[in-house]
Amino acid sequence: MLTITKEFHFSASHVLDRLPSWHPCARMHGHNYVVVLELSARREDLTEAGFVRDYRELDAFKKWMDDTLDHRHLNEAMGGGISPSAENLAAWIFDLWIERFPELTAVKVSETPKTWAEYRPPR
Ligand SMILES: Nc1nc2c(c(=O)[nH]1)N=C([C@H](O)[C@H](O)COP(=O)(O)OP(=O)(O)OP(=O)(O)O)CN2
Numbered sequence: 001m002l003t004i005t006k007e008f009h010f011s012a013s014h015v016l017d018r019l020p021s022w023h024p025c026a027r028m029h030g031h032n033y034v035v036v037l038e039l040s041a042r043r044e045d046l047t048e049a050g051f052v053r054d055y056r057e058l059d060a061f062k063k064w065m066d067d068t069l070d071h072r073h074l075n076e077a078m079g080g081g082i083s084p085s086a087e088n089l090a091a092w093i094f095d096l097w098i099e100r101f102p103e104l105t106a107v108k109v110s111e112t113p114k115t116w117a118e119y120r121p122p123r
């Protein structure tokens with residue numbers, strides 16, 4: 001398999017309101033999020049240009065992220081009813097974009113320079 005990744009950035013607030021009230025993350029706070037999309041293809045399925053998919057086609061994802069998530073409150077932007085943890089955000093993004101990019105194999109989300117969550121569905 002051949003794998004490509006591209007990194008995207010946005011800033012947003014959230015409240016992890018399912019945590020106990022003593023937990024600092026139960027208070028409103030924000031992060032400079034990093035999202036990495038991973039796309040994969042077999043060698044024989046690469047495009048004529050030798051791409052899994054042209055990185056430039058991922059501009060559509062950047063536009064959606066800027067419109068939907070950047071400088072927003074994730075508890076609202078993700079539609080409510082789901083705790084906006086890094087794990088849930090990664091899975092939510094995957095579910096929204098797998099139809100548009102069938103080569104999508106994983107979504108990674110970082111909230112701080114030290115933390116990463118990854119959603120990679122079972123194959
Ligand atoms: N498994 C998860 N744990 C936590 C998440 C998460 O999404 N998944 N989120 C948070 C907070 O939203 C936030 O990310 C704080 O994380 P934390 O590592 O505690 O950040 P700090 O900068 O305070 O950590 P330091 O150790 O002081 O650098 C919490 N947990």
Ligand SMILES: [Zn+2]
Nearest residue numbers: 025029031111
């Ligand atoms: Zn947080």
